[in-house]
Amino acid sequence: MSALHFSVKRTYPLLLILCVFLLAGCATDHNGGSKQMKVLDFTVLHTNDNHGKFWRNKKGELGMAARKTLVDRIRREVEAKGGRVLLLSAGDINTGVPESDIQEAKPDFIGMNMIGYDAMTLGNHEFDNPLPVLLKQEKWANFPFVAANIYYEDSKKLVFRPWLEKDLKGVKVGILGLTTEDTETIAAKDNIKNLDFLNAVDTAKAWVPVLKEDDNIDIVIALTHMGHYPNARHGDNAPGDVTLAKDVDGIDIIVGGHSQDKLQRADVKNSTYIFQAKDWGKFVGRADFKYYYLDDYDGKGKRKGVLKLINYRLLPINLKKPILVNGKEKWVTIEAAIPEDKAVLKALKPYQDKAGKLLQKPAGELDKILSGARSLVRGGPAALGNLIARAQMAKAKADLAIINGGGIRADLPAGTLTEKDVLTVQPFGNMLCYVELTGRQLRNYIEDVADIRGISGGLAHFANVKLTMEGDKLTRLLIGGKPVKKDKKYRLAINEYSASGGNNWPDLSENPTFVNTGYTDAVVLKEYIKKHSPLKAASYVPVKGDIVRK
The missing domain is CATH 3.90.780.10 (5'-Nucleotidase, C-terminal domain)
Known part of the structure; x- marks a missing residue:
């Protein structure tokens, strides 16, 4: 991570823009010519702790069909302006709704495939099932599972890929997966008996330099299931995202889960933006960024860049509130209602119907x-x-x-x-x-x-x-x-x-x-x-x- 990145990222916008233009003005290529400042617009969308909520609830809230509609709208909007979108899940897809649980969360992964997730990290509740079930779920998914700190105890090999690279118009984004080591104490013993969950913060300290120095990653996103504990006060829990941001240099963005916090604005620590979007698919978090950069500014193939958060919001998925109409309570959406995607409904309804019949006794x-x-x-x-x-x-x-x-x-x-x-x-x-x-x-x-x-x-x-x-x-x-x-x-x-x-x-x-x-x-x-x-x-x-x- 460049010194410039750390010195300007948390300054006022005017100072940020001034520094960017100074950087552009000073830049020269190897032959003494000037280089042009480039800008990447990209948006990170994220959810966490879905816990089987693939279908709307009795009030018409939540559900993957409405989430699909919202995500598609944002993709069209961002891409029409030349930007790019990443959609990430911070884990805990499993456990919480019988319709999902009795079908091993298959409808949830079908829905995520149709929505178009780019990556998911592993939550502790992924290990509520035996490992063969989780590996089967990985095959169902059209996106990678990432976790850099989960190893097979005997072979010392990683269970899942540790990170993946996404190319956003020539800018390299690395997505590093991390799972709370508390999984060793909060998951069923038989389900994790041959697994090691290494300290997530120490794992990040080892991996981030590899991504930055060896693989020339421009922007590092830690996709975590560790919890957001304000001021790093994690109590009896394993360290979470705030500790991760404070202790590990070089992480630009943390997309988290586990503690199920409703972070309505980014928590910024050590120049790292930390996000979390409550739970159950109640919200889709939307973070819009600009990345200002020059190619090969240091002459060694490494970019110098400035990352700036432009806007952040938690977007509700048809969440409702009660109002009185003619003396009677009526539930209305807190924002404009989002229609459900018909293709997702058609794909998921058989799973909802099948489970419903079994569970209404x-x-x-x-x-x-x-x-x-x-x-x-x-x-x-x-x-x-x-x-x-x-x-x-x-x-x-x-x-x-x-x-x-x-x-x-x-x-x-x-x-x-x-x-x-x-x-x-x-x-x-x-x-x-x-x-x-x-x-x-x-x-x-x-x-x-x-x-x-x-x-x-x-x-x-x-x-x-x-x-x-x-x-x-x-x-x-x-x-x-x-x-x-x-x-x-x-x-x-x-x-x-x-x-x-x-x-x-x-x-x-x-x-x-x-x-x-x-x-x-x-x-x-x-x-x-x-x-x-x-x-x-x-x-x-x-x-x-x-x-x-x-």
Whole structure:
């Protein structure tokens, strides 16, 4: 990266333009003649954390058919003016909508192919499926998967291509893929057992000079699934995009995902523009750039260039808001409605219809909604967590149950519940397991997991447990209302993901008493709902004082 790039990129536009003209005026070729300043106009479009949302929702929001219409409009607009467009996905295509999950996200990749994505990096939820499924998805895609920090453990070879080059009217753009190393702790153990996820920041430090110096890449885009943590305060998470920008020189643009932030303006760190577009295809991010450059300015085949962000917006995909019309609530789009592309609708409708028939079977009744809001189930005891834990305890004939808040992905709505409702709450296909522990072992285990706090996927929900944590010490533990006896055996129900050390919980899977029941969590919840229907939401509201963290 040239010194000029770093000195002017964050200055006022007038100073930027002045520097550009000075650069143009000073430039000479090898024979002493002047060189002409060139300008590339290009636009980066991006999405992240799609999580199976290939079809519009009940309000008519989202969906790949409308996204296709919007992207095509922008391409025509930009290309008519001589510019170029890149369309990028920052990962997590998988997991979240039963219609997609039961079809291994095939409709999502069909939609992405039709929209015309240029590249995608791997999100942690791509590893919710066994590796053969992910490699099959790679074959379905008409665009490359990029990830420079995922290796086969045995051969030390990259699983996916690390980066790709795109030629934009003679300007070389390198797109480097990076996936959070937290995948090693938040993905199912069996799905990643032969994979290594290297430190993403260190990986970028190694690769960016290769792209810039060896391959003469003019503009480096890091396509990441690492999370945007303001001021690099990533807490218990692996470092994210802000750390990447601060610690690695030479990255011009970061297109990110994972934390599902709605960045309505670029976050600029170390002269790097950082973008993220919320989740679920709610928005398409649009970043319009100008790149001012001279060919072979240093006489060594390397360009000196200035990158300038001209405009950035998050474009909503038919998102709606309620208004009152004659005293009645009506939902209207917050911006002009985007029509759905007919070809995409025709291609995806068979997948939507097929799944819909399978998923509309009734599962039971619930009198009031049980919220699965992320901040609620990852922040403290919640009624839905209580319900799921009770269901698993009953199925395993256990003395207690523990589940992780990150495994709860949606509300359980009021009224007639369908199989789709249950699968939307628990989409991962986690197996129910149990293990026999002595009171002493159980106390140590619960002390470890109950100490996880904050808005974390590792926050524990319990059934048949009362406890008090004072700092990192467990000072009270009751099972079934009785103090735990250190030598007594207790059966703990737990899902396979958590039992295998997910979210950095202690690994129980090697315990000789460990049993995988073969039942998935969603099936267990569905059976419990049917047996106890109609459910009363009030019966699952956490009792104040049962779980205390001081």
